[in-house]
Amino acid sequence: MNFRILTDSCCDLPYDLLEKENVQIVSMVVTLDGKEYEDDLGKTFSSQWLIKELQQGKLAATSQINIGVYLEKFKEMLEENQIPIIYLGFSSGLSGSYSNAVAALDMLNEEKGSKAPIHLIDSKQACLGEGMLVKELIDLRNQQAGVEEALDTINQLKTRVQSWVTVDDLKYLERGGRISKTTATVGSLMNIKPIIVVNDQGKLINQGKVRGRRKSLDKLVEQTKEHISIGDTSAIYIAYAGDIEAGEHLKESLSDLGLPIEMYPMGPTIACHTGAGALAVFSIVK
Structure with a gap:
C-alpha cells in the first residue's frame, strides 16, 4: 500500500x-x-x-x-x-x-x-x-x-466532474440563504424547480429552472447526456434524498449510455441543505 x-x-x-x-x-x-x-x-x-x-x-x-x-x-x-x-x-x-x-x-x-x-x-x-x-x-x-x-x-x-442537481422544496434553499423568501414563495406557487450545478470554485450556482418535477428530472438526464465523456466516466452516480422512485427513473433514463450506474441516498449533512426530493447526477464531462 x-x-x-x-x-x-x-x-x-x-x-x-x-x-x-x-x-x-x-x-x-x-x-x-x-x-x-x-x-x-x-x-x-x-x-x-x-x-x-x-x-x-x-x-x-x-x-x-x-x-x-x-x-x-x-x-x-x-x-x-x-x-x-x-x-x-x-x-x-x-x-x-x-x-x-x-x-x-x-x-x-x-x-x-x-x-x-x-x-x-x-x-x-x-x-x-x-x-x-x-x-x-x-x-x-x-x-x-x-x-x-x-x-x-x-x-x-x-x-471534470459534472453535477446536475434539482431540489423539490425551495424552502431549504431559502433557509440556506441561496434564494430570497419571496423567490421561494413565488417559485413554490408556480411549481418552479431549479437546476443547480457546482462551478469550478466548488460553489453551487443556479443554471436554470423548469416548471414541474418531471421536467426537472428530464433536464438532469438531458444535460448529463449532452456533456458526458463516455470514455472517461467509469460510472455514473445518482444521489437521492428520500425519493428513491425518482432516482430509479433517472437510472433507467440514463441506462442507454451503457455505463455502470451507482445510486445512493444523500447523506444527512447534504440532505439538511437540500430537503426531501433532491436529486443529483454526477459524471465526467467531455
Missing part, C-alpha cells in the same frame, strides 16, 4: 463500502432538536430517518469539521503507521472544513518540527461528486499507484 485514504462524510458513499476498502472518515455534525448526531455515512445515523424528521417540519443544522477533530485524526493515523495519507475533502466553496484541515496540518507540522506525510486535496465537489473522486482514489491505491501519481490524477479529474 503506497498511501492511505481519509475523507469526510460529505462524500455520501455508504459506510460499509468505505470500511471494506479501508477508507477512514471524519464526520460532519448534524444538530436536530438540540441533539447532535455524527454523520457517519449510515453506520448509526440514517439520512432516511432525518428526511422524515425534516418532512415533519423539524429544523436541522450542520457544523463543519473543526481543527481539533482533524488534528486528532491525523495524529491517530500517523501513530498507526507512517504510510502517507491522502485526505480528499468537501468543497472549500461550500464549507470551512477544508481550511480547518489545512490549519490542522500546519499545526501538526509545527509541533513535529518536520513535514508529516499527509497530503490534502480540496475536491471542489459535494455529495457523490466527492464520492466519485474517492472511488477513483481507491482504484488508484488498489492499483499500487504512487502518491504523486494519485495526487496528479485526482487534481486533474476533479475539474
Whole structure:
C-alpha cells in the first residue's frame, strides 16, 4: 500500500463500502432538536430517518469539521503507521472544513518540527461528486499507484466532474440563504424547480429552472447526456434524498449510455441543505 485514504462524510458513499476498502472518515455534525448526531455515512445515523424528521417540519443544522477533530485524526493515523495519507475533502466553496484541515496540518507540522506525510486535496465537489473522486482514489491505491501519481490524477479529474442537481422544496434553499423568501414563495406557487450545478470554485450556482418535477428530472438526464465523456466516466452516480422512485427513473433514463450506474441516498449533512426530493447526477464531462 503506497498511501492511505481519509475523507469526510460529505462524500455520501455508504459506510460499509468505505470500511471494506479501508477508507477512514471524519464526520460532519448534524444538530436536530438540540441533539447532535455524527454523520457517519449510515453506520448509526440514517439520512432516511432525518428526511422524515425534516418532512415533519423539524429544523436541522450542520457544523463543519473543526481543527481539533482533524488534528486528532491525523495524529491517530500517523501513530498507526507512517504510510502517507491522502485526505480528499468537501468543497472549500461550500464549507470551512477544508481550511480547518489545512490549519490542522500546519499545526501538526509545527509541533513535529518536520513535514508529516499527509497530503490534502480540496475536491471542489459535494455529495457523490466527492464520492466519485474517492472511488477513483481507491482504484488508484488498489492499483499500487504512487502518491504523486494519485495526487496528479485526482487534481486533474476533479475539474471534470459534472453535477446536475434539482431540489423539490425551495424552502431549504431559502433557509440556506441561496434564494430570497419571496423567490421561494413565488417559485413554490408556480411549481418552479431549479437546476443547480457546482462551478469550478466548488460553489453551487443556479443554471436554470423548469416548471414541474418531471421536467426537472428530464433536464438532469438531458444535460448529463449532452456533456458526458463516455470514455472517461467509469460510472455514473445518482444521489437521492428520500425519493428513491425518482432516482430509479433517472437510472433507467440514463441506462442507454451503457455505463455502470451507482445510486445512493444523500447523506444527512447534504440532505439538511437540500430537503426531501433532491436529486443529483454526477459524471465526467467531455
